[in-house]
């Protein structure tokens with residue numbers, strides 16, 4: 001239900017932003033909405049291909065960029081690739097330095113002492129994820 005709702009919301013926002021709702025855009029948004037993790041364009045491409053959707057990687061990249069520009073999705077740079085999540089509430093991210101696993105934190109609490117002139121609208125916490133902590137190289 002939550003997935004459907006988030007996907008529907010994003011599609012509605014795309015529509016009100018004047019974007020044509022193509023099948024490709026719809027399925028990409030659905031994949032993002034259905035994932036509790038942030039996904040790279042490559043991962044979205046693989047998931048869609050696995051589900052029998054014929055979408056090329058360049059289109060996935062382009063769609064991600066469009067979604068970010070519209071504020072419907074947000075990108076986080078990890079050591080491996082940029083990963084994307086649908087934007088549904090302000091949140092900070094924790095990124096694993098080792099494998100790039102990215103997780104949302106429950107809340108966004110920007111520091112009160114941002115450098116002069118900076119508008120802070122995102123935060124990235126760096127560290128090591130549970131999996132990497134358990135299995136050191």
Ligand SMILES: [Zn+2]
Nearest residue numbers: 096099129132
């Ligand atoms: Zn990790």
Ligand SMILES: [Zn+2]
Nearest residue numbers: 085091093104
């Ligand atoms: Zn996020």
